[in-house]
Amino acid sequence: MRHIISILVENKFGVLARIAGMFSGRGFNIETLNVGPMIDNKLSRITATIIGDSEALDQAIKQVNKLINVLEVTEFSDGQATERELVMLKVSATANQRAEVVQVCDIFRAKIIDVSAESVNIEMTGNASKVTAFLNLIEPYGIVEMARTGNLALKRG
Known part of the structure; x- marks a missing residue:
């Protein structure tokens, strides 16, 4: 458990x-x-x-x-805390793919924090299931590097 x-x-x-x-x-x-x-x-x-x-x-x-x-x-216990984690990614993104990557980022409220000719660096926060869903959609573009914090939590109320 x-x-x-x-x-x-x-x-x-x-x-x-x-x-x-x-x-x-x-x-x-x-x-x-x-x-x-x-x-x-x-x-x-x-x-x-x-x-x-x-x-x-x-x-x-x-x-x-x-x-x-x-x-x-x-x-x-479940539901007792607010949980978040941060993931930072370097994703392959040519000029042709960049609009699609931006669209996926917008859906998940992720931020593009650096842009180069062949890649973008992205930061995204959310609960573990949101981070996993984001990674599943962004992976086909090619994740070059990734750093993920794991959970942070604070008691509700």
């Missing part, structure tokens, strides 16, 4: 390694992992999408909560 976990931590050396090691050491597959500093740079938020058994995950969350430098752990 897929679980999204948000972990608020002190922004200190080794915290991410301890948390990732704890999950992988207990047999969880970390599907996506994002870390970024908060406003004051003293804290960071780790957002992890983890595949594994619910009961074992509850135990793992309790153990993460006990780690030094961990301030708060939240697991989001």
Whole structure:
């Protein structure tokens, strides 16, 4: 089962390694992992999408909560959070294909952020299913390079 976990931590050396090691050491597959500093740079938020058994995950969350430098752990159930991810692509696009690529981008509210003679760089944000649908439509043009963040999530309300 897929679980999204948000972990608020002190922004200190080794915290991410301890948390990732704890999950992988207990047999969880970390599907996506994002870390970024908060406003004051003293804290960071780790957002992890983890595949594994619910009961074992509850135990793992309790153990993460006990780690030094961990301030708060939240697991989001379905519908409890707003989720987004960012994907950046370099797509082959000759002058003849560029209008079609722009049209696909418009449908998904993606932005073209760089243009060259043979390719365009695109950024797009959305939930995982929207990103996947976009990638399926843009792939026939030829994805040269891709970077994808994985999930970020915040609790609703």
